Amino acid sequence: MHAGLKPVFVDVDPVTYNMDPAKIEEKITENTVGIIPVHTFGQPCDMDPIMDIAKKHKLWVMEDCAEAHFATYKGKKIGSFGNIAAFSTYVAHTITTGVGGVITTNNQQMAEISRSLIAHGRACTCEVCLASDPRKVCPLRMKTQMDKRFMMVRMGYSYRIGELEGAIGFDQLENKDIIMGNRKKNAAYLTDKLQDTQDVLQLPSAPDYVEHSYMMYPIVVKKEADFTREALTHFLEAHNIETRPMLPLLNQPIYQEIFGDIEKDYPVAEWIDHNGFYVGCHHGMTTKELDVIIETIHEFLHK
Ligand SMILES: Cc1ncc(COP(=O)(O)O)c(C=O)c1O
The missing domain is CATH 3.90.1150.10 (Aspartate Aminotransferase, domain 1)
Incomplete structure (x- = not known):
């Protein structure tokens, strides 16, 4: 809704408590742009029919994996089915960084845009600039007319995750x-x-x-x-x-x-x-x- 989209709800399955794929198509109109399956309580959604419907109607799929870290569907990890997926690492979740989250995507452009959006919409999304690491030098530094580290190309947010959260997250992953x-x-x-x-x-x-x-x-x-x-x-x-x-x-x-x-x-x-x-x-x-x-x-x- 913050992005100007209108959510349309689909009832859930009485056993898995996840979106019922049999009820998706009746909700699709010419205005529909995507499907957001939420893998609730750790249980993956029925991804085969969801992906088939998305393909048929040319819709993107954004998986909400906040509650289902490392859950799998037919041997494949959730968060690897749709165009993009979001995981919460807030303190109540299975793998936590205290606060924060993770996005997974195979789309390079979406990854770049995501990195830019979390850092005020900045132009350079290289590792050095994103982490504002004073020990390293951005390869583009002084090479462009406006210093790319401080050049904003889109309206963004301040959603960066810090080193402290990163350290907690790596430790959690070791114990996963x-x-x-x-x-x-x-x-x-x-x-x-x-x-x-x-x-x-x-x-x-x-x-x-x-x-x-x-x-x-x-x-x-x-x-x-x-x-x-x-x-x-x-x-x-x-x-x-x-x-x-x-x-x-x-x-x-x-x-x-x-x-x-x-x-x-x-x-x-x-x-x-x-x-x-x-x-x-x-x-x-x-x-x-x-x-x-x-x-x-x-x-x-x-x-
Ligand atoms: C299914 C689901 N989606 C999204 C969120 C929000 O996660 P965050 O607070 O990290 O943005 C939660 C949090 O509990 C959740 O359970």
Whole structure:
């Protein structure tokens, strides 16, 4: 919206909670320019049909990978399907730099424009200029009429990431197998021990060709349950287990102000928003801590 585009929403799939590819084409008009699949909670979107639709209608694809670092779809990492992808490395995310993010693209021009945009729209996007590294000299220095280091060619932003964030990020990457592995192990443990709750709770599940990266552990209270999501989350919170709402989007006050009362037009998203929540499966959590979540859910259900 900041770029002057108008978002058009597509309802989600009731199992993966991601954009439902079967509902994309009915939303495409002659004004449509691109598709933004969001890989939610660590689960990749169904990329084959999404890419086919984009190709058919000549649309670009921008993947939102903020919640799904290192997740794969049919053996290919998310963030490598579309024209460009964005990853968040804000502190709540699996690989973090404290604050910041990463863009991936195979398009050299888009990479150059992105580098320029994060640094006030400057002309030179060489490594030396972007990092303002005083120990190195830009190869173009004093060779152009206006010093390219201080020449602005587009309206940009101040979105650079600093060395401190870079250092944290490199360290996180070195530990990525431990981070991602522990999260998957923790999620598998929760799923295994909560198997007996599946008549009332929908646990996360992924097809064989998808590797989920479990930024969190989403649960949805099924229609068959004789209790509300609030009753369960309040019980968990009262036992010192933090829960968070899953997908409040279409009913955000600012969206209501801009788009009106549209949540009811997206019944699956509405169902998840009103019945879903998530608990943690952080790589630092111990089996003992996971057991507290499992035992407390069982205690609630047997009350
Ligand atoms: C799916 C998704 N997209 C985008 C963002 C925004 O990321 P950032 O705060 O790094 O801009 C988040 C943050 O939680 C997210 O979960």
